[in-house]
Amino acid sequence: MGGGGALPSPPSRKGKKKNTPNPQRTKRxxxxxxxxxxxxxxxxxxxxxxxxxxxxxxxxxxxxxxxxxxxxxxxxxTKDQLRCQENQARLKESEVLRWRMLPEKQLKCELLLLTMYCHSKSRFFIHKPKQNKADFPGLKNMWLNKIKYRLEKKAYHSVQRFVEDMRLIFQNHSIFYQNHKFNNLGVTVGGLFEKTFKRIFFN
Structure with missing residues (x-):
């Protein structure tokens, strides 16, 4: 073989800056x-x-x-409180609803309501519904921010009153959007409420 055709030298790394962490950029x-x-x-x-x-x-x-x-x-x-609750006998809903809104029950209601706020599909129910009252005579409007205000003011004297207001949101929605595909949103979020209610108060 001839002496020509030498292999090319690998590209030089000289002069290349090494990526060093920038504390300010990391902080930002x-x-x-x-x-x-x-x-x-x-x-x-x-x-x-x-x-x-x-x-x-x-x-x-x-x-x-x-x-x-x-x-x-x-x-x-509430994490430890719910963990201890798992070992207790399962209560009936009628028993839970009769509970007075003592600090421990208030905390559970706050947990339940905050869980609803954290769910993206619940955002539709945060503010007052825009439906015309004349189209739904006798209907009592309810929305999450109103329940939140009442809970903060400790206006609920029993768990039942809090749960009734929560359920009213989804009952109204089923009336507002009867026979409409948008009714599914109320079914989905209402189902989330019922599932979370049972997990926090029963399990």
Whole structure:
């Protein structure tokens, strides 16, 4: 074989900058990844020191009252309580509905309502329905923000009153959108409520 045709030298790596982590860029990226678990918006967030999720003061139920120091969300506050509940005898719904709204029951209702707010399909039910009252005489409107206000003001004196208002939202929806495909949204979210209600209060 001839002496020509030498193999080409591999490309030189000289002068190439090595990618080094940029602390400022990493910090900015972390800041930008923070968003409220309920509404998805950023800025002025409080983080749970246990699960590390973020909430706005008014998005969390009940509203965040701490300014500094340790704070835990209602999901983490009730975790042990629900775990202990699993070993107890299953209650009937009629028994649960008769409960007075003591602090422990209030906390469970807050957990249930916050779970609903965190579900994307529940957003349709947050604000007052826009249906014309004249088309539905005698119908009592209900929506999530109204229930949230009543719960924060401790206006519910029993679990039954809270559950009745929640169910009223989906009962009304089935009337507003009777024989309409949009009725499925109320069925889906109403089913989520019933499933979560049983998990928190019964299991």
């Amino acid at each position: 990226k972390l800041e930008n990844s923070k968003q409220c678990t309920v509404c998805g918006q950023r800025r002025r967030l409080y983080h749970c020191t246990i699960c590390r999720k973020f909430y706005h003061k008014r998005c969390h139920i009940p509203p965040v009252e701490v300014k500094r120091g340790l704070w835990s969300c209602v999901f983490c506050k």
